[in-house]
Amino acid sequence: MALSLLLAMLTRPLILLKRLCRSRLFVLFVASLAFLLLIHGPSTAIAPSTWTAASLLASVRAFDLQAPLRAADAGAAIPLTPVYPAALVRDIVVKACLPFTSCSHGAYSRVDKDLRLGRSWLGSAYVFADIVSRDDLGDSELVVLDAHIGPSSPAPASAQRRDGGDNVDNVDEPAESQIDSRGKWVARAHNLWLKIGKANDFAVSGVDVLFGVDAVDPRFGWSLKGDRTAALTVSSSFHPRLTIRLGAKQDLPAVPLYFVDSGNGGKKFKILQVADLHFSTGVGKCLDVFPANPVTKDKDCQADPRTTAFVHRMLDDEKPDFVVLSGDQVFGQSAPDAQSAMLKAVAPFIERGIPFAVTFGNHDDEGSLSREELMEISSHLPYSVSQAGPEFAKGVGNYVLNVMLDEHATALTMYFLDTHKYSPNPRTMPGYNWIDESQLDFLRASHAQTAPLRSNLDAPHLSMAFFHIPLTEYRNTSNPYVGAYREPSTAPKYNTGARSVLSDLGVSVVSVGHDHVNDFCMYDRSYAPPAPSSDEPSTDAHAESKRDDDAASSPLPSTSTDHSIYLCHAGGAGLGGYAGYGGYIRRVRVYEIDATTASISSWKRLETGDDVDKRVDEQLLVLAGKPQPL
Secondary structure, three states: OHHHHHHHHHHHHHHHHHHHHHOHHHHHHHHHHHHHHHHOOOOOOOOOOOOOHHHHHOOEOOOEOOOOOOOOOOOOOOOOOOOOOOEEEEEEEEEEEOOOOOOOOOOOEEEOOOOOOOOOOOOEEEEEEEEEEHHHOOOOOEEEEEEEEOOOOOOOOOOOEOOOOOOHHHEOOOOHHHOOOOOEEEEOOOOEEEEEEEOOOOOEEEEEEEEOOOOOOOOOOEEEOOOOOOOOOOOOOOOEEEEEEEOOOOOOOOOOOEOEEOOOOOEEEEEEEEEOOOEOOOOOEOOOOOOOOOOOOOOOOEHHHHHHHHHHHHHHHHOOOEEEEEOOOEOHHHOOOHHHHHHHHHHHHHHHOOOEEEEOOOOHHHOOOOHHHHHHHHOOOOOEOOOOOOOOOOOOOOEEEEEEEEOOEEEEEEEEOOOOOEOOOOOOOOOEOOOOHHHHHHHHHHHHHOHHHHOOOOOOOEEEEEOOOOOHHHHOOOOOEEOOEOOOOOOOOOOOOHHHHHHHOOEEEEEEOOOOOEOOEEEEOOOOOOOOOOOOOOOOHHHHHHHHHHHHHOOOOOOOOOOOEEEEEOOEOOOOOOOOOOOOOOEEEEEEEEOOOOEEEEEEEEOOOOOOOOOEEEEEEEEOOEEOOO
16 A cells, blocks of 8 residues: 555656646747757857956946946946046957846946846846956957947958857957957857957947937947847847947036027027927837828837937927927836937937936836936936936926026026926825925025026016926916917816916916927916925815815915916927827927017927928017016
């Protein structure tokens, strides 16, 4: 009896194993695993590194190789402070890793972007680089001078693989006598080629990864590799591409904002407001195209390239002095690499040398990067005047810019605010968040600090404010307006009195985005005292709603001066965002400020249609420093 039981226990696993081997899923799994192991060959370095400090720099999002090297725990993101000239790259490799395994490559540093963006069952893949301090670089050591992505070398006389495979152990390494400062191309796995040579001032000092056939890298000194047909071959549909910095990190140019001569003795400043671009990682999908293509049903419409073409045309036509991006540049859900989307959004302005400012909306940080990380990128781009703002003010992107008439006087102050995302109290106050009291304190303090610059003017001083989500007062449809009010306003229900504070500070025009198909400029005379300072609104939803209704529909004129203000929408510019109301055509808004007459005028420009070359709904908003009634 006992022997029979023992034999049954021993044979049962064999029976189960036999059945498992007959399973097609199991056979497919084993075959896939074998294939991954086959292509998962090691990549040898150009010169095996004996320098171990590089191993302390693992897992940096886009490691800056002009930064001082310091000790840190492996796998920790390291803040790097640029100095010149700290480090160079000796080798770059692409490595695919099996699922559920840590992906590393010896002492090499990793660009912490999965080339498959976490969307592949095959596992992950990363770019690794062997970096070395320039002070520690030997006289005979070789470094990377350039990179190329493609199936063949960019130089006919370059080294070729012996067997045509991906195994870089079989790559013909150039003899040192064949290498000079011009370098020699050698092959690496996954469609990557490197030019190797002796160090010079333009050797590779930074490595990053971007995604998409339409990716761009407008950063000074950076060069994006690959094109619409060539990417790193790691079984990714996101078209991963290598971007490298050649030479030292370049200083950003100073970006002063000045009024310019209009040709007739006047001083003018033109602002282009671009709202709700909704860029993706990759080309993106068009939504609610009008007029729709009856044949293709717009299935072949690529949102981001079409939006970019629209922005380029507006820059050529309007020739603005300044650009405001008022939120939702990044369509978070469609941007698993938000950096690629963000760089596409600002590239047209950098290419033309036009100063620009960035505020964030409710979608920007729903991708791979937080608000803080997006602002870190945005504020360090060429021609950007964006700022994170003080820590005491809630949010990221609370700052003030002054447009100077000369070195001693500002004729225009622009306030930028973070309007956050969704209500922190959705049960009692559903909808979107509101401007916090700490932000209003920041506005008051900034206004006081710039008083000396305003005192030197002969004409009235002008002020404007830009942010993403509209103020509560935008919901008052009884106010007169020019333009279209196509969809109900999504302004927050709780009112902290931001409109009144802005008016107290002399702001005559507020311009927002968020509601894509609203593009009006509304004349508003309501004035309510600011809400009591509090960390959060009352939980009495009925009381708060009543206060909101009072503020929006019961004008309370100021007892001192006229507190009228224009509340404007820019309209949605991006084909990647919704626009399904009444045959809506994407658009941008233009403001022209005249310091001589203390006036602000505005109009819109359309992406397509019969009025594509016209100024739409042109109106004079402010004259002699005062909003003009409708």
